[in-house]
Amino acid sequence: MAHPLTTRLAAEALGTFLFFFLGFSGIAIVVDIGADAITPLGVAAGFGFGLALAITAFGHVSGGHFNPAVTTGLAVAGRFPTREIVPYWVAQLVGGFGAVVVMAIVYSSEVTDSLHTVPGSGIDSWAALVLEIVATALFVMVILTVATDARAPWNGVMAPLLIGLFIFTAAATVGPASGGSFNPARSLDPVLWNQEWGDVWIYIVGPLAGGILGGAIWAYLLLREPTAPAGGGETKVDEPAAS
Numbered sequence: 001m002a003h004p005l006t007t008r009l010a011a012e013a014l015g016t017f018l019f020f021f022l023g024f025s026g027i028a029i030v031v032d033i034g035a036d037a038i039t040p041l042g043v044a045a046g047f048g049f050g051l052a053l054a055i056t057a058f059g060h061v062s063g064g065h066f067n068p069a070v071t072t073g074l075a076v077a078g079r080f081p082t083r084e085i086v087p088y089w090v091a092q093l094v095g096g097f098g099a100v101v102v103m104a105i106v107y108s109s110e111v112t113d114s115l116h117t118v119p120g121s122g123i124d125s126w127a128a129l130v131l132e133i134v135a136t137a138l139f140v141m142v143i144l145t146v147a148t149d150a151r152a153p154w155n156g157v158m159a160p161l162l163i164g165l166f167i168f169t170a171a172a173t174v175g176p177a178s179g180g181s182f183n184p185a186r187s188l189d190p191v192l193w194n195q196e197w198g199d200v201w202i203y204i205v206g207p208l209a210g211g212i213l214g215g216a217i218w219a220y221l222l223l224r225e226p227t228a229p230a231g232g233g234e235t236k237v238d239e240p241a242a243s
Contacts (some may be wrong), residue, residue, distance in 0.1 A: 005084065005087065008061060009088070010091070012063075012066065016054070016099075016185065018054040018058075019053075020050075020096045022053070023043070023046045023047035024103050024111075024115055027043060027111065027114055028111045031108070031111045032107050032108055032110070040176075043171070044167075044171035044175065045168055047168070048165060049164050050164075051066065052165070053164075054066055056160045059159070059160060067092065067182070067183040067186075067207075068092055068184045068208065068211075069211030070139075070143060071085055072212060072215070073212065073218075074143070074148070076215030079144060079215075096188075096189040097192060097193070100115065100193045112190065115193075117179040117181045117199065118179055118198075119177070119178065123177045125199065128177070128199075129206045131174055131178035131206075132178050132181060132207055133207075135210065136183075136207040136211055137217065138170075139163075141214045141218045142163065142166050143159075144215070145222070146162045146163065147159040181202075181203040184207050
């Protein structure tokens with residue numbers, strides 16, 4: 001990456017703040033003003049398009065992770081240096097916590113209490129954990145393709161929109177059951193404020209496991225270059241290329 005680490009960490013913190021600020025604001029509207037003021041799709045849009053805007057604004061500097069699970073998945077896939085994982089995690093947590101503080105200043109205490117992530121009605125902890133793992137793994141694979149794989153026709157300029165679209169879709173379709181975190185910082189930051197630790201393990205373990213799984217699957221499948229055998233016939237696949 002061209003920018004110094006300190007610059008990238010600042011961009012990562014600012015981007016995470018922007019992402020969480022817009023997402024948390026949707027929840028705050030539901031709690032303090034009423035569900036009629038914003039639909040569930042509006043809350044999902046706050047997170048999805050908030051992420052797209054954060055990547056648009058800061059992704060060219062930091063890489064636009066804004067999520068410890070994404071940072072971990074990129075490192076597993078060989079697309080990010082492992083020595084920078086923890087600094088990125090810290091920057092993401094700091095930026096996200098700033099968004100929680102703004103919610104606490106502007107809105108009622110009920111809002112900060114409502115920011116913590118919990119499984120949906122009738123969904124037990126282990127079911128929520130599985131959903132968070134699967135959704136985050138798919139999310140990381142989408143990011144690796146649209147943001148790091150030059151072979152994909154939609155790689156590059158469409159990355160912010162497509163990554164944000166995934167979060168919008170996942171928040172709308174999986175979120176009501178799993179809690180819709182897909183991001184350890186999104187769930188841990190509110191808990192650091194309100195100290196409601198009961199379910200937070202799901203949203204730390206699940207997304208991180210999903211990030212590792214997604215990065216490993218993507219690297220195994222998509223870093224393998226197809227080669228045609230000299231005598232024709234079925235295409236063979238090489239071992240993963242070094243990244």
